[in-house]
Amino acid sequence: MSEKPHGRVFDLSLHLLDRQVLDRDGRMVCKVDDLEFERGADGSLYVAAILVGQRALSHRIGGRLGVWIRSIAQRLSTDDVPRIDFAQEDDIGSAIKLGASRDSLGVAPLEDWVREHIVSRVPGSRHESE
Amino acid sequence: MKFLQVALGILTAIGGFVDIGDLVTNGLVGARYGLSLAWATLLGLVGICLFAEMSGRVAAVTHRGTFDLVRERLGPRAGLANLVASFLVTALTVTAEIGGVALSLELATSVNYILWVPMVGLFVWLVIWRVKFSILENGAGLLGLALLVFGFALWKLHPDYGSLVHQVFVPQKPPNERLPSYFYYAIALFGAAMTPYEVFFFSSGGVEEGWSRKDLMIERLNVFIGFPLGAVLSLAIAADAALVLKPRGIEVDSLGQIGLPVAFAAGKIALAVAILGFVAATFGAALETGLSCGYSIAQYFGWQWGKFVRPRQAARFHVAVLLTLIIATGFVLTTIDPVMITEYSVVFSAVALPLTYFPILVISNDPDYMGDKRNGRLMNALASAFLVLIVVASVAAIPLMLWTRAGQ
Amino acid sequence: MTAGRAAGVLAVTVVLVAILTGCVGHAATTGAYRGKAHHSAQAASSSLQTALLAVQTSAKGNLLDPYLDTVLSQAEDDLGSVQQQFDSIQPPNTTEADALRNQLDTLLTKGSSTLSDLRIAARRDQQGEMVHTAQDIPPLVTKLDSFARATS
Numbered sequence: 001m002s003e004k005p006h007g008r009v010f011d012l013s014l015h016l017l018d019r020q021v022l023d024r025d026g027r028m029v030c031k032v033d034d035l036e037f038e039r040g041a042d043g044s045l046y047v048a049a050i051l052v053g054q055r056a057l058s059h060r061i062g063g064r065l066g067v068w069i070r071s072i073a074q075r076l077s078t079d080d081v082p083r084i085d086f087a088q089e090d091d092i093g094s095a096i097k098l099g100a101s102r103d104s105l106g107v108a109p110l111e112d113w114v115r116e117h118i119v120s121r122v123p124g125s126r127h128e129s130e
Numbered sequence: 131m132k133f134l135q136v137a138l139g140i141l142t143a144i145g146g147f148v149d150i151g152d153l154v155t156n157g158l159v160g161a162r163y164g165l166s167l168a169w170a171t172l173l174g175l176v177g178i179c180l181f182a183e184m185s186g187r188v189a190a191v192t193h194r195g196t197f198d199l200v201r202e203r204l205g206p207r208a209g210l211a212n213l214v215a216s217f218l219v220t221a222l223t224v225t226a227e228i229g230g231v232a233l234s235l236e237l238a239t240s241v242n243y244i245l246w247v248p249m250v251g252l253f254v255w256l257v258i259w260r261v262k263f264s265i266l267e268n269g270a271g272l273l274g275l276a277l278l279v280f281g282f283a284l285w286k287l288h289p290d291y292g293s294l295v296h297q298v299f300v301p302q303k304p305p306n307e308r309l310p311s312y313f314y315y316a317i318a319l320f321g322a323a324m325t326p327y328e329v330f331f332f333s334s335g336g337v338e339e340g341w342s343r344k345d346l347m348i349e350r351l352n353v354f355i356g357f358p359l360g361a362v363l364s365l366a367i368a369a370d371a372a373l374v375l376k377p378r379g380i381e382v383d384s385l386g387q388i389g390l391p392v393a394f395a396a397g398k399i400a401l402a403v404a405i406l407g408f409v410a411a412t413f414g415a416a417l418e419t420g421l422s423c424g425y426s427i428a429q430y431f432g433w434q435w436g437k438f439v440r441p442r443q444a445a446r447f448h449v450a451v452l453l454t455l456i457i458a459t460g461f462v463l464t465t466i467d468p469v470m471i472t473e474y475s476v477v478f479s480a481v482a483l484p485l486t487y488f489p490i491l492v493i494s495n496d497p498d499y500m501g502d503k504r505n506g507r508l509m510n511a512l513a514s515a516f517l518v519l520i521v522v523a524s525v526a527a528i529p530l531m532l533w534t535r536a537g538q
Numbered sequence: 539m540t541a542g543r544a545a546g547v548l549a550v551t552v553v554l555v556a557i558l559t560g561c562v563g564h565a566a567t568t569g570a571y572r573g574k575a576h577h578s579a580q581a582a583s584s585s586l587q588t589a590l591l592a593v594q595t596s597a598k599g600n601l602l603d604p605y606l607d608t609v610l611s612q613a614e615d616d617l618g619s620v621q622q623q624f625d626s627i628q629p630p631n632t633t634e635a636d637a638l639r640n641q642l643d644t645l646l647t648k649g650s651s652t653l654s655d656l657r658i659a660a661r662r663d664q665q666g667e668m669v670h671t672a673q674d675i676p677p678l679v680t681k682l683d684s685f686a687r688a689t690s
Contacts, residue, residue, distance in 0.1 A: 215548075236608055237604065237605050237608050237609075238602075238604060238605070239604050240603075240604035240605075240607040240608050240611075374591070375591075378587040378588075378590075378591060379580070379583055379584055379587055379683070380584050380587045380588050380591070381580070381581065381584040383616065384609075384612045384616075386592075386605065386608050386609040386612055387588055387609070389605070390588070390591055390592060390595060390609065393595050393600045393601045393602075393605070394591065394594075394595045394598075394600060396600075397599075397600045398599070398600055398601065398602055401600070401601065401602055401605060402602065405605075478552075528551065528555060531555060532555060538577065
């Protein structure tokens, strides 16, 4: 669990939820789709992790649409909901900056799959555009 | 060097303003209503200038795309509604643009347009995949300047300029036309000028090109000089149709009719230039709308997006673009008339406008994101007034479409 | 209204709109039939005028051949589908409706064959033949226009 600097108050919905998450190199990782809480030793709630992906987001979209999205997402992947431990978080500003590199996080299974099976097979995927 | 950059931006904005929606709608309206609906184009122009400036400013200040910020600011549900509306309308526009490229190539070669469609779809994807963003943007925009030939043709027709100006500023619905159709086409022109994708593309493009605060002046010049001149091009297309097609009672339902006035007035070479303009404008717009579909999905979900990274680093974004292009190409291949698809796409653009434009107003006003570059009072007043207009057009569009049976 | 509901309503609206605006109606009354005849005449006149303009432009040496071909083919297709749509409408059981049908049909058939002849001449690069055939258009247009005025 991380400690917040003294004097900074965060509004979860304003400053955390739906924010873009960037890795230490400034590359885009994901959005804060949902948050996971834990109870600390003193009984207060702490933000434990950022939850990522369609299943996490479906809870916040809610209603029948949310249930529908969740059922599709669950069919596509039976793993746990991807999460980023909040210890990785480095800075909270207009985006959430992580201390780790994007590739080490493993929160984008779809990206990895698509890259492996589709994009890599197309010529020119490694090059910067001319 | 700076001057060249500014000039390039403006020229690109002029040439890039017109897409298949503007071509078809202005040609059609000019042949039927003369210039008595020019006010709708001009109104749309003011609107797009306002909102493009806001979204460009958002990109320059926050270095983030608009969809990215829409979800942050308005929440995942409103953001999703915005995404779905924008994506559907923009995907329909991609379809219309691909059809437009194919139709233009048919006019150049008399090879049936359907045979061109798969190649066009493939080529659009290839350019998005491989060509650098600034080349893609500037290339299509500059080639689109070929449409200036419509202005040249107008001059060759020796019109009564006074009468034309009078029609624009003292609009009078033609006596044999009904009011509902008149307003239906006003909304169509409005939607053709204020396409939803334009503002999202403008802001994402700004991030692609690495705009920052020091580029704000250039961005504003592009918008406030480039777009109005682009709208003048639209009006020239309408005027040519009004002068050549209207007296003959020709109702526009194909792209070929729209270019005939240029040939009639100015000859073969002018016609060839016009065809080049058609191809450039529609192809450029196909690139922009294809990219916009990718931008909107990727930015909503927080995926890495953009051509400023290697495709491997933005796999889902590129696949989203690819899938959109495949679906759009498939839709054109069903042989549904591309001109009809275009006519529907501009009206549905008008319907989707409030959902897509309202968030831009909210974000460009937010001091947390924009700091001292947030909207001034005048901008807010104008933009809010426009939002009312946009809602009116959006709400009226479908009822009018049903009532007039899509403008008959 | 949830996002899902809204999307559903939107989808249904879009489908409804597409169907309603695309439907060719059944002309129940003579008035409605006259209206359909009127629109068909106008559309036919438009196709013929388009072809005539293209031929005139080509005769001046101002039109590229592929462009001419495409425009003429399109005009021919349009007129053909106007006639087909008009003919497929069930006319009400009145003598006036039948008279309208016969009158318009004659004009549409003549227009159709003229446009076919134009297209053939254009593809054979027979400019003289094309210009000659195009001379049939102005009187045809005049008749269609007066028919349209009479049925407006």
